[in-house]
Structures are given as C-alpha cells and as structure tokens.
Amino acid sequence: MVYINAISSYFPKKTLDNKEIIEAYVKFCDPSEKKEITEEDIFNQCGIRKRYAAEIEETAKDIGNKSVEKLFEEWDIDRDSIEYIIFISDALDYKGPTTACVMQHDLRLPEACGAIDVLHGCTGYIYGLSLAKGLIVSEQCNNVLIVTADTPSKVVHPADIDLSAIFSDAAAATLVSNQKMEGKLNFEVSNFIFGTDGKGEKNLFVERSATKNPADVAWLKQHEHLPGGLKRGRMFMNSPQIFLFALRKVPQLIDQVLNKNNVKFEKIDYFVLHQANGKMLDFIRKRLKISEEKFIINIENIGNTVSATIPIALKEMADEKSVLREKNKVLLGGFGIGYSWGGTIITV
Amino acid sequence: MEDIFEFIKKIEFEIDEIDEGMLQPETNYREMEGWSSMLGLIFIALIDTEYDVTINGEELINCATIQDLYDVVKAKKQ
Structure with a gap:
C-alpha cells in the first residue's frame, strides 16, 4: 500500500487583488485595444478575488523549498x-542541473536521496503521485517527497488580463510513504489513468521560454518596460x-x-479537480450533476497555482476538521497544458 | 434537430445566469444583462457537448439573436 502522509503548502507574501490586476492592465495594455473592466467582471469571469505573486528573483524552487521546510516542521518529519x-514545475531553475538536485542541497536531504524534475503543469500532481507510487511499489524506496511549485506570474503579460486574473504563484510539499504514520494523513493512493494529446501544444504554452525559438534581443526589448521584463517567456492561452x-x-x-x-x-465523497478557473469548474460541476458540497472549488482567494492546486485543496480539506471522514473516497483529477490529463482516487 | 423552444429551454436550464423565460428567439443575447465573454465560452461549450457541433468565436460574434445561433447550429448539424 502507498499513502499520502503529509501535505504542507506555501504562499508568497505578496498578493494581488482584482483592483491591482486592473491597474496593471490599464498601465501596460495597448491603448487602442483597451477594454473597460471592473473588479466584479473579473470575479464573474473566473471566480477569483485574490492571487499570489512571488518576488521577481524568487523562483519556483525557492517557494518549493519553503513548502518543504514547512512540511518538516508542521508534520514533524525527519529530513x-x-x-x-x-x-x-513548469518553471525549472535550469536546463541543467536538475533543479531537484539543487533542492537536495538546499534542504539538507541525505546524499543517498534520488532527485528528478518533472516538467508538467496542471496534471503535475497526478504525475508526482503516480511516480512516487511506482518507486514505492517496486521497492526502490519507502519515503518520497513530492514538491509541486509554480510561478506563472513571471510569464504573464499584464495586458493579458484573462491570464493575470487567473494565475497565481504557490507551492506544496507532499510526503508519500509505504506505510501509515501515526497522527498523519494516511490517505491511501489507488490506481491511475493518464491521457495526452499533444495537438494542444499551441493552445496553452510559454513562448520564448526554452530551446525552441528562444528570446532574442529584439523580443526582450519589447518587454523591458514591464515588471520582470518577461525574461522567462510569455504565456499564451487560447x-x-x-x-x-x-x-x-x-x-x-x-x-x-x-x-x-x-x-x-x-x-x-469529494471531487478535487485541478483548480483552473472557478466559473469553468462550476459549469463542469453542473453538467456532471455533482452537488456543491462534494465538488471542491477553493480558487476565490488563491487563484490557479498550476501544479500546486490539488495538494493545496487537499491540505485545506484536511485542516477543516468536519470535511474528511475515515473511508471517504476523494477523486483527484488534473487536466490542462499539454494537453495532458490524469487522475486517481485516494481513500481517507 | 429539436425546435428552437427546446434549444432555448436547454440554455436556460444549463446556464445559471439565465433564468427560465428570459430568452425568446428574437433576444439579442449579447445585450442581455450579465453577458460576458465567459458566458460566450459557456454557450460554445454547451453547444459542443449537447449537439456535437463546434462553433467558433467568430460565428458566435456574427450571431445577434438566439434564432441566428439556432440556425447556425441547425445548419452545421445537417
């Protein structure tokens, strides 16, 4: 058996409300294309009132590390x-070395520790859990640390208000083990399904972000007036x-x-899907005839934190004492960038 | 394909922001109170899953009334 024994989440200090998103939009949008947008319009479009933004020099690894330190402390786990x-993450530090190797050192993990990066966004947590389960079931190790962290705010142009409204920076750390641990979560992990359709490549991607068509001087110059300068590329979403x-x-x-x-x-008992957009999730919920109580939408004051949405939601549910009961079955599903999708069930 | 009144019923039932009796064939839905681009996406998605017809944003923009939209869906269905 394989168990999720602990989850901790970390949010950057800086938050942005709808007013601030609109101010940035007005400042940086093309005046000829400017639309009138109110704070309430933004909420009605995506169900979000507040999101988080990492500091300009703070990477996904940095906030990931903070979620791990929190995990060790909060759950009394020996590193x-x-x-x-x-x-x-969709925001690795380097093309080499593996960011997880750097994290081994940052976090003072044992030298005997394996370390890999998985470049995945919305389905990332499902991939992490399935790989951790694979490592444990095949008896390669007993305790696997999954870190899901993303900083989409760094690749969003403030003029793209449909993106700046949705995306948010955050991290979550999850401990997956071969046995239950006293006083911990003990969520049993079942079997997985996966799906991929690469024809979605250009419907959600970060242009000028890596080896294909890298950013050049002319491209960077266009964006040097923006906070952060879009040096890590620009997200595009259809x-x-x-x-x-x-x-x-x-x-x-x-x-x-x-x-x-x-x-x-x-x-x-509960459906915990990737928190992409509150309005969209609610529409899906109604189409599937699932009651509001069973279908988790926690996006209002968090935003879409890419790979971290599912563990953040699970942690919130675990903290809320009246939500999860023993033997509850929770369906987890990730879907998005790739296209990619996947899911599993956990039993409390 | 079902008639336009069934089509309207489905939209009113599935979309929270639209109450029963709000839509007529001649309603210009984009001038409705509460219309947003998200509602436009929901229209497209609803038509896609209910009628297995994909209309694009441009086709939606070219429609003024519910009747126009129904006609597009019906034409694509044939």
Whole structure:
C-alpha cells in the first residue's frame, strides 16, 4: 500500500487583488485595444478575488523549498528519512542541473536521496503521485517527497488580463510513504489513468521560454518596460479551446478513473479537480450533476497555482476538521497544458 | 434537430445566469444583462457537448439573436 502522509503548502507574501490586476492592465495594455473592466467582471469571469505573486528573483524552487521546510516542521518529519525528491514545475531553475538536485542541497536531504524534475503543469500532481507510487511499489524506496511549485506570474503579460486574473504563484510539499504514520494523513493512493494529446501544444504554452525559438534581443526589448521584463517567456492561452478541451475531457477522465478503480460514481465523497478557473469548474460541476458540497472549488482567494492546486485543496480539506471522514473516497483529477490529463482516487 | 423552444429551454436550464423565460428567439443575447465573454465560452461549450457541433468565436460574434445561433447550429448539424 502507498499513502499520502503529509501535505504542507506555501504562499508568497505578496498578493494581488482584482483592483491591482486592473491597474496593471490599464498601465501596460495597448491603448487602442483597451477594454473597460471592473473588479466584479473579473470575479464573474473566473471566480477569483485574490492571487499570489512571488518576488521577481524568487523562483519556483525557492517557494518549493519553503513548502518543504514547512512540511518538516508542521508534520514533524525527519529530513533524513527522505529517499527521493520529485520536483514538479513548469518553471525549472535550469536546463541543467536538475533543479531537484539543487533542492537536495538546499534542504539538507541525505546524499543517498534520488532527485528528478518533472516538467508538467496542471496534471503535475497526478504525475508526482503516480511516480512516487511506482518507486514505492517496486521497492526502490519507502519515503518520497513530492514538491509541486509554480510561478506563472513571471510569464504573464499584464495586458493579458484573462491570464493575470487567473494565475497565481504557490507551492506544496507532499510526503508519500509505504506505510501509515501515526497522527498523519494516511490517505491511501489507488490506481491511475493518464491521457495526452499533444495537438494542444499551441493552445496553452510559454513562448520564448526554452530551446525552441528562444528570446532574442529584439523580443526582450519589447518587454523591458514591464515588471520582470518577461525574461522567462510569455504565456499564451487560447481560452475557448482550453475551455472546450476541459469540458470534453473532464467527464471522460472521471469515468476512466472510476472504471480503473471499480468504484461507482455515487461512492465518491469529494471531487478535487485541478483548480483552473472557478466559473469553468462550476459549469463542469453542473453538467456532471455533482452537488456543491462534494465538488471542491477553493480558487476565490488563491487563484490557479498550476501544479500546486490539488495538494493545496487537499491540505485545506484536511485542516477543516468536519470535511474528511475515515473511508471517504476523494477523486483527484488534473487536466490542462499539454494537453495532458490524469487522475486517481485516494481513500481517507 | 429539436425546435428552437427546446434549444432555448436547454440554455436556460444549463446556464445559471439565465433564468427560465428570459430568452425568446428574437433576444439579442449579447445585450442581455450579465453577458460576458465567459458566458460566450459557456454557450460554445454547451453547444459542443449537447449537439456535437463546434462553433467558433467568430460565428458566435456574427450571431445577434438566439434564432441566428439556432440556425447556425441547425445548419452545421445537417
């Protein structure tokens, strides 16, 4: 058996409310394309009132490290017990070395610790859990640390207000182990389904961010007036296409996860899907005829934190004493950039 | 394909912001109170999943009334 034994999340100090997002939009948008937007419009479009932003020089690794230090302290976990670290992010520090190797040193993890990066966004947590489970079931190690951290704010142009409204920077650390631990979460991890459709490449991607068509001087000059200067690339999203993808794929994903685990729809106590956009999630919820109580939407004061949304939601549920009961089944589903999707069920 | 009144019923039922009786064939939906680009996406998504017809943003913009939208969906269905 494989268990999620502990989760901790970390949010950067700086927050941005809808007013601040609009101010940045007005300052940096093309005046000829400027639209009138109110704070309430933003909330009605995505269900978000507040999001987080890392400092300009603070990377996903840095906030990831902070979530791990919090995990060690909050759950009284011995750093020497970690045998493997999986860092999942769309914002790795380098093309080499592996960011997780640097984290081994930062976090003073044992030298005998394995370390890999997984470049995944919205489905990242599902990948992390499945890889951790694989390592444990194949008896390669017993305690795997998953760090999901992203800093999408660094690749969003403030003129792209549909993106700056949604995306948020945060991190979560998760300990996955081969046995239950007293006083810890002890969520049993079931079987996984995965899906990929690379034709979604250009519907959600960060242009000028790596080896394909890297940023040149002319491109950087165009953006040097922006805070941070978009030096790490610029995110592009075709919202209608992404919305359609999610609406077509999420019901299939849920069906497949249920079939894979031989669990009936009615037996699921909670659905925790990637927190992409509150309005979109609510529309999906209604289409699937799932009650509000069973379908977690916690995006209002957090935003879309990419790979970290699912563990952040699970941690919130675990902290809220009246939510999770023993034997509860929680369906987890990630979907988005790639296109990529995947899911599993955990039992409390 | 079902008639326009069934089509309207479905939209009113599925979309929270739109109450029963709010839409008529001649309603210009973009001038409705509470219309937003997100509602536009929801229209597209609803039509995609209910009728297996994909309309793009441009087609949606070219439609003024519910009747226009229904006609586009019906034409694509054939």
